Amino acid sequence: MLLRILACPLDKGPLTLTADRDALYNPRLRLRYPIVDGIPQLLPSSGQRAS
Template sequence: MAALDEKLLQILVCPVDRGPLVHTDDVLYNPRLRRAYRIDEGIPVLLADEARQVEDDDEHARLAGSA
């Protein structure tokens, strides 16, 4: 898992809905929109057009922390 500063995680938001993100695996995840933003070499890539849509319910549950 990429190490991100806790203070940074508290201020980062989804660029689409401005809501909070969940840090899991090597992504920042928006469970409301089911969008996963990758982290490249410790740098979050928070570009709306670079996000991956999570269609699988099991993956969504795992990323959202409810699995």
């Protein structure tokens, strides 16, 4: 699965898929990276703070 090789662009750690499958989540930094049309947006500026 591709998720095993994807990493956060900021801390290079693993990401998890959110329950609704519309974002990748970094629990260490509490950032969400959106998935748009099936493509993860993994630019540092794309990270959104999760509440």
